[in-house]
Structures are given as C-alpha cells and as structure tokens.
Amino acid sequence: MQSDGEVRASVADLVAQLTGSDVAQIQPTSRLKELGIDSLLAVELADELGRRHGLYLSDQAVDSMRTVEDAVRAVAHHDGATPPTWAQSPDAGPVVLSTSPAGDSPAETTEHDVPLDRSRFTAGAITTALTMIVIGGLVGVALGFGASTLLASTGLGDTELPPISASPTADAGEETGSTPTPTPSPTAETSDPAVPEPSLAASSTTVSPGTRFTLTGAIPAVGPGAQLRVQVKDPDSDWDDFPVTLTTGTDGGFSAEVYTSRTGTREWRLIHVETGEATPSVAVTIG
Structure with missing residues (x-):
C-alpha cells in the first residue's frame, strides 16, 4: 500500500487533469464539487485511482468522497471492495482510460470503450427526474381542463350543423334529370402524412481520445419512453453494442453523451x- 503522501499527489494530479485546475491550488481540505468534480467525474476519478493503485473503489467509497482528503483515505485505507462479477470478466465491459498530461504521448488504447452510465448516480438525480415527470403530467391535465372550459364558455363546441339527410328538391317548372356523378381525379386522393424518418447528428465530427461528444436525434415512430441503445462500428467490422442506453423523450427524441479512447x-x-429500428449512422474521427 502506498503512503498517504503518494496517494495525495496522485489524487491532486487526476483532479487537475479532469477539471483543468492548478495542482498548486488543490489542498487536502478542498471540496471536490467546488473544484468541478460532479457525480460523473467522481466516478471517473475513482476508476482512475483504482487503475493507478491496483484496487477497486466501491460505490459507498465514491459517495463518501467530498474532499480531496476523503479521496486519499478511500485509497490509502481501502475497504477491500472488489469489482462486481460483470467487471471481472474480460468481455464484460469497458475499462477507464487515463488521460495523458499535456505534452505527453497519447495514452495507450484499451480494448474496450468507456461507458458513461455506471450505476453510481445519486438518488437525488432519480428524485429530480421523477419530480419533473409528475410536474409535466399535472401541467398537461391543467392545460386540458382549461381548454375544455374555454370551449364550453364560448360555445365553440356546440355549433349545430344542418342535417345531411335532407335532399334538395327541384324548383317548380324546372326540368329534372339525372346528373352524372363526377369522377374524382387521382390527384384528389390524399393520404395521412408520413411519420418523419429517424435522424442522428453528432456535436462534433472530430474529437480527441477521451473527449465527450453528444449524439442527438429522434426516432419518431417509437414515441416517448422507448429504450434505445448506442451502437458503434469500426472499419471492416460489424455493429457492436456500446454500453450506453437511454429513454426517448417527446416525439422519440434523444440526446446521448459518449466518449471513447x-x-x-x-x-x-x-x-x-x-x-431494432435504427437511426442513420454518423462518423466521428477520434484522434
């Protein structure tokens, strides 16, 4: 086990890389959140520390990291946690790639990509999502009730139309005769508007290894609440599942943030x- 001083230097170095902070300004009592380490970056920090020091930081250890010194204690006084079963298999999932300091050669590429959705999101994020869904439902009900009340008060919903069963009669003295039924032209026939085709775009088509980029688009046919999976394809290979899944929003829209080394x-x-319905593909050059 390395000393606290060595681990502290490692933590400061990684925090500086992930946030762009000056290492000299990173103190043991510095709060990670104030340095720019959010919940997603905290997972990256924990994975990088695990790679450097040959250990695995549990979800509880990551959640307890509030300051730089908390991260040092999580490594220096490791609780003996081991990776879950899926992470111990060679083909189970991607591993984190450490970023190279400015000026060094690019970091060695691992066999797997880095997912963004490790199961370490806090309960606060889930609560926020549920709250937004409930508020959206209440707003929709209120708008519907208001619209129906407006129609009732203005009488727009009670418009009476003449009966369609009455047939016109010919005026007295007017000769009656059969009138040929006009044949509608082919152009008069209309069809329901087609459902828009799936779409996909990348926030950037050229990024550095380990740099995040966003895939946005929509699959209108599936509607909201559908589960989508990101797939990636290298030259001369088939499509592979990328370990990122998400749920569609309004009109089948989505936004997925990914990165790869x-x-x-x-x-x-x-x-x-x-x-299995898929969006068009978009090419992104890494490196």
Whole structure:
C-alpha cells in the first residue's frame, strides 16, 4: 500500500487533469464539487485511482468522497471492495482510460470503450427526474381542463350543423334529370402524412481520445419512453453494442453523451431495443 503522501499527489494530479485546475491550488481540505468534480467525474476519478493503485473503489467509497482528503483515505485505507462479477470478466465491459498530461504521448488504447452510465448516480438525480415527470403530467391535465372550459364558455363546441339527410328538391317548372356523378381525379386522393424518418447528428465530427461528444436525434415512430441503445462500428467490422442506453423523450427524441479512447474514424447510431429500428449512422474521427 502506498503512503498517504503518494496517494495525495496522485489524487491532486487526476483532479487537475479532469477539471483543468492548478495542482498548486488543490489542498487536502478542498471540496471536490467546488473544484468541478460532479457525480460523473467522481466516478471517473475513482476508476482512475483504482487503475493507478491496483484496487477497486466501491460505490459507498465514491459517495463518501467530498474532499480531496476523503479521496486519499478511500485509497490509502481501502475497504477491500472488489469489482462486481460483470467487471471481472474480460468481455464484460469497458475499462477507464487515463488521460495523458499535456505534452505527453497519447495514452495507450484499451480494448474496450468507456461507458458513461455506471450505476453510481445519486438518488437525488432519480428524485429530480421523477419530480419533473409528475410536474409535466399535472401541467398537461391543467392545460386540458382549461381548454375544455374555454370551449364550453364560448360555445365553440356546440355549433349545430344542418342535417345531411335532407335532399334538395327541384324548383317548380324546372326540368329534372339525372346528373352524372363526377369522377374524382387521382390527384384528389390524399393520404395521412408520413411519420418523419429517424435522424442522428453528432456535436462534433472530430474529437480527441477521451473527449465527450453528444449524439442527438429522434426516432419518431417509437414515441416517448422507448429504450434505445448506442451502437458503434469500426472499419471492416460489424455493429457492436456500446454500453450506453437511454429513454426517448417527446416525439422519440434523444440526446446521448459518449466518449471513447479508441482512435480512428468510427460510425455511431442508436437502435430501438424492442424493434431494432435504427437511426442513420454518423462518423466521428477520434484522434
């Protein structure tokens, strides 16, 4: 086990890399949140510390890291936690790639990519999402009730139309005769508007290894609440599942933030898990 001083230097170095902070300003009592380490970056910090020091930081250890010194204690006084079963298998999932300091050679590429959705999101994020769903439902009910009340008060919903069963009669003295029924032209027939095609765009088509970029678009046919999975394709290979899943919003829209350490031009797309319907692909060059 390394000394507290060595671990403290390692923590400060990683925090500086992840946030762009000056190492000299990172003190043991500095709060990670104030340095720019949010819940997502806290997971990256924990994974990088684990790689450097040959250990695994549990979810409880990550959640307890409030200051720089908390992160040092989590490593120096490791609780003996081991990775979950899926993380111990060679093909189970991606591992984190450490970022190289400015001026050094690019970091070695691992065999797997880095997912963004490790199960370490806090209960506060889940509570916030549920609260937004409930508020949205209440607003929708209120708007519907208000619209129906407005129609009732203005009488727009009670407009009476003449009966369609009455047939016109010919005026006295007017000769009656059969009138040929006009044949509608083919252009008169209309059809329901088609459902928009799936779409996909990347926030940037060229990024550095380990740099986040966003995939946005929509699969209108699946509607809201559908589960999508990100897929990636390298040259001369088939599509592979990328370990990021998400749920569609209004009109089947989505936004997924991903990053990878593997260099080269890679194609990306999203598919509907249930039906397999996919968006168009978009190419992003890494490196």
